[in-house]
Amino acid sequence: MAKRLPEGWLRRIQLAGYRLTRPRQAVLGVLAESEVALTVAEVHRRARARYPRLGLVTVYRTLDLLVSLGLVHRLPAETGGQLYIRTDLQPPSHHLICRVCHRVVEIPCTGLEEMTHEIEQVTGFAVQGHWLELFGLCPTCREEREK
Amino acid sequence: MAKRLPEGWLRRIQLAGYRLTRPRQAVLGVLAESEVALTVAEVHRRARARYPRLGLVTVYRTLDLLVSLGLVHRLPAETGGQLYIRTDLQPPSHHLICRVCHRVVEIPCTGLEEMTHEIEQVTGFAVQGHWLELFGLCPTCREEREK
DNA sequence: CCCCCAACTGAAACTGATTTTCAGTTATCA
DNA sequence: TGATAACTGAAAATCAGTTTCAGTTGGGGG
Secondary structure (H helix, E strand, C coil), X not given: CCCCXXXXXXXXXXXXXXXXXXHHHHHHHHHHHXXXXXXXXXXXHHHHCCCCCCCHHHHHHHHHHHHHCCCEEXXXXXXXXXXXXXXXXXXXXXXXXXXXXXXEXXXXXXXXXXXXXXXXXHHCCEEEEEEXXXXXXXXXXXXXXXX | CCCCCCCCHHHHHXXXXXXXXXXXXXXXXXXXXCCECEEHHHHHHHHHCCXXXXXHHHHHHHHHHHXXXXXXXXXXXXXXXXXXXXXXXXXXXXXXXXXXXXXXXXXXXXXXXXXXXXXXXXXXXXXXXXXXXXXXXXXXXXXXXXX
């Protein structure tokens, strides 16, 4: 159950000069074990099981820290909030998010580079970044719905 | 200066059974004249010049109304808020947004349908929707920056 | 032309998410 | 062990957006 933190997380954090405190370990553990993207509130709820005194503010701060270190992705959710999921070793790309369970699948960025280049030619804009997110139902929630 | 409202806006609104009040006219006028996407606060600020008693709540309500009638687009902004810009006669598609001045260019949805289909095959997800937004600098702001 | 009333309005209070502030706590290094 | 800078939680502040409600008004019917 208490799966080990992903290789190197602890070291990455300490090398960057940050301290490894109990509240952080609680948040790290939750992120490390979840295969689906979590809301801040859900991270807080789960992490409290490991360290009940944990405050919501610290969850925000720790998530920001993990994002800045590149250990987790922050995904804008359809509803306006943010979702968090570990980056692992996958390169940053685009996301396909299940509307029901928040399972996230990374999808390759096929064709967007050339599309971007074409758009720069046509519009004169300097394209600096983009968002591509797809929403739908994962196979499991799809079945669930069909019952 | 006081450019006429886009052809048909007034009629669309009244045909849908809505009243054409002074507060609404103020918001409509602002949207009609802006070539760039505006935040709610900016719409409010500008519309007050036309009708000083205008409340922020009414701006929200009117924008929702215009979106539901398809007269303006609502775009999620990078910073978390929403931006609004008139739809005009362009079909809904994807957006390239200038980070500085909020100028918006519509871009065609090339290749996304087939990409979507391919993704459904590979992942088993039922894809129901997507967001594609590009961010960058428009030609004008680009020059400005280079000075 | 005026009257009526449902549609509409603004103010204020509320909500939910996130940030700031600050006094107290704690991990780590000497 | 200390010392101390990093870190923490609680509370208050902020910010975007919504709800509520008592008062106002556009515009069709008389």
